[in-house]
Amino acid sequence: MARVFVYRPGAIGDTILTLPALAAIRQRFAGAEIVYAGNSALRDLLPVDTFISADDPALLPLFGDPPAPWPGVDAHVIFARQPLGLPGLQRDPLKAVEPRVHVADWLVDGVEPTFQDRTPRLDVPTGNGQRVVIHPGAGSAGKRWSAERFAALAHALAMPLAVVRGPADPEFDPACPHEIWHDLPLRELAARLKGSGLFVGNDSGISHLAAAVGTPSLAIYTRTDPAVWGIRGPRVRHLRGHVGLEETLAACREIRS
Numbered sequence: 001m002a003r004v005f006v007y008r009p010g011a012i013g014d015t016i017l018t019l020p021a022l023a024a025i026r027q028r029f030a031g032a033e034i035v036y037a038g039n040s041a042l043r044d045l046l047p048v049d050t051f052i053s054a055d056d057p058a059l060l061p062l063f064g065d066p067p068a069p070w071p072g073v074d075a076h077v078i079f080a081r082q083p084l085g086l087p088g089l090q091r092d093p094l095k096a097v098e099p100r101v102h103v104a105d106w107l108v109d110g111v112e113p114t115f116q117d118r119t120p121r122l123d124v125p126t127g128n129g130q131r132v133v134i135h136p137g138a139g140s141a142g143k144r145w146s147a148e149r150f151a152a153l154a155h156a157l158a159m160p161l162a163v164v165r166g167p168a169d170p171e172f173d174p175a176c177p178h179e180i181w182h183d184l185p186l187r188e189l190a191a192r193l194k195g196s197g198l199f200v201g202n203d204s205g206i207s208h209l210a211a212a213v214g215t216p217s218l219a220i221y222t223r224t225d226p227a228v229w230g231i232r233g234p235r236v237r238h239l240r241g242h243v244g245l246e247e248t249l250a251a252c253r254e255i256r257s
Helices: 012-016 019-028 055-064 104-113 147-158 186-194 205-213 244-254
Strands: 001-010 033-037 050-053 075-078 086-088 130-134 161-165 179-183 197-202 218-222 238-241
Touching: 001 244, 012 205, 019 033, 019 104, 075 218, 075 244, 086 147, 130 147, 130 205, 147 244, 197 205, 205 218, 218 244
Parallel strands: 001 033, 001 075, 033 050, 075 086, 130 161, 130 197, 161 179, 197 218, 218 238
Antiparallel strands: none
16 A cells, blocks of 8 residues: 545544544555545644645545545545545444444544554643643533533642633633633644643543643543543543532542542
């Protein structure tokens, strides 16, 4: 194999959960160049050879009838429901939901079932972090632990604090001294997270980012199922539902110990 085309649309967290599958592709198609089409926010972080935005109009022929293969590649790996009918492998991530298989495992199993390392990993330099980092945002309001509980957690931890705020996140004031990491490029944010002592967030891409760089991380899943979408890393915890302060504090202490 000389070149493999990989198509994986989706948000930041979806992309990070694809990292083990990319490593499995490297193993299955040893020596091949990987042409990857996906979320452009992660362009500078992914271990691929050529990057194309999933929104690039050049991809439209893939969705034709019949679909036109990507020029100059030997195989396609499609991690999406569509396009259909391209030569190679296809694995729809949403089909992992009903059997409650973790998405990272589901994608790896579609490429190379014997591949062992199913933990997403991002190799970034260590930046200037903070003792505690919280990200109260998420892709939808239903995925957010309440701002009041995040503020109470910040007070209870009583350590130097940074708050991550993305372009779509609501304003948040924990009413205690803190830094605001507002709309940072993901490479810079990843480096700062790697240099931090603890991360707490919701089911969001930033929680996956923190876990993938090795930061002790706690993610709170108010609606989604962590058995399918949970963060993975060497020191991570999941809490499910609208959990209280004491349970959250105990989880923070556990992953920091």
